[in-house]
Amino acid sequence: MENQCSLSQVTCGLRVSDLWVDLGAFYLREIDLDVAAGGYFVILGPTGAGKTVLLEAIAGLQPVIKGQIVVDSDDVTEERPERRGVGFVYQDYVLFPHLNVGQNIAFGLKLRQVDRQSAQERVTSISRLLGIAHLLHRSPETLSGGEQQRVALARALVVAPRLLLLDEPLSALDPETRDGLQRELMRVHQELGTTTLHVTHDFEEAVALADRIAVMNQGRVVQVASPEDIFRRPASEFVARFVGARNIFRGEVHMEPDGFTTLSVDGMSISVVTEVEGPAHGSIRPEEIVSSRELLHSSARNCLRGHIVELKDRGTLVYVTVRVPPDFVCVATRRSLEEMELREGMEVYIAFKASAVHVF
Secondary structure, X not given: OOOOOOOOXXXXXXXXXXXXXXXXXXXXXXXXXXXXXXXXXXXXXXXXXXXXXXXXXHHOOOOOOEEEEEEOOEEOOOOOHHHOOEEEEOOOOOOOOOOOHHHHHHHHHHHOOOOHHHHHHHHHHHHHHOOOHHHOOOOHHHOOHXXXXXXXXXXXXXXXOOEEXXXXXXXXXXXXXXXXXXXXXXXXXXXXXXXXXXXXXXXHHHHHHOOEEEEEEOOEEEEEEOHHHHXXXXXXXXXXXXXXXXXXXXXEEEEOOOOOEEXXXXXXXXXXXOOOOEEEEEEEOXXXXXXXXXXXXXXXXXXXXXXXXXXXXXXXEEEEEEEOOOEEEEXXXXXXXXXXXXXXXXXXXXXXXXXXXXEO
C-alpha cells in the first residue's frame, strides 16, 4: 500500500466504525470516530478510559475483534502496522539511546530503504521545521525533555505519515516547556496539515489544539463535538464534571404560566432556556456566576442570596462556594476577593443568566 500523502499536501482522513478491542480485564466497545482530512482531533478522558488502547488499535498494535479502521479510502483493519502509513509518538519518547538525534530521526527512512541523499534532505528539512537542526549529532540522553519530544515528533513526521498519533505528548513536561511545545504542535500542524489524533487528559490542552474532541470514559466514546460544545454544552453529567462545570444539578424542568421555563432543584427554581421538559440535569460554569456583597441589579434572571461556605485558593483565582442551598461554585480573582473582603460565613448574592444554564 503506497503512502499517498506528502509533507506539503495532505488529503487523508480517518474513520473508525463500531470498533471493539478485548484486553481481558478491559475492552473498547462501539467506538465510532470520523476525523476530517488535515484535522486536529483530540481524544480526551481520564486515566484508564482507553485512550492509548484506541491509538494502539488504530496503529495496528492491538488486535481488533470487531469493527473497521479506514485511513483515507484504505481499509487498514487487517494491515500490518508498518503498512498503515501511521506515525506514533508516545509520551515517554522511546528514543534509541545507541543512535544520535539525526540517526533517530532517520530510522523510519532507513527501514523504508530511502536513499541516503533523500533521507538526509528530509531529516534536515524536518529538523529545521522543529528547531532541532543543531542537535543532530547529540545523544538523546543529553537532551531536555522538550528536545527529546521534538526529536520523537520529527522521527514520526519525517516519513510523511498519512496519520499522526500523539499519546499524551506534553504530559511529562514542565509547564513552560509544555506551553512552548503546544505552540510548536499548532505551528507544525498548520504548516504540514497532517491529520492528527492527539490523546490527553488535560481539557485546556484539548481546547487549545483541537478542532474536534471525543470524550472517552470506561472504554466508550461518550461525546464528540467541537471544543466549544464540549465546554459549554456537555452531553452528560460525566462530561460536565470532567470539563469543570462544577455546578451540576438534578431537577425537573417546568413551563411556568408566565411563559418562562424553570429547573426545580431541591425546592428552588432556576430560570433556564431549554426545550427539554421533565427530569433533567442543569450545569453552570463557575465563571458564568457573578458574586457580590450587595443585591445585584442586572439583566440576569437568576439572583439568589446565600452565604459563603468555602474559599478554595487556586493561585490567581479563588473558587467561592455559596450555599443557597444548593451550593453554587463561582470564581473570583484574588484582587476582587480582596476588594470585596470575602470570607467564609459572609452573606453574599450571586447572579447568572438563564442562558448560562445548560440543560441536558
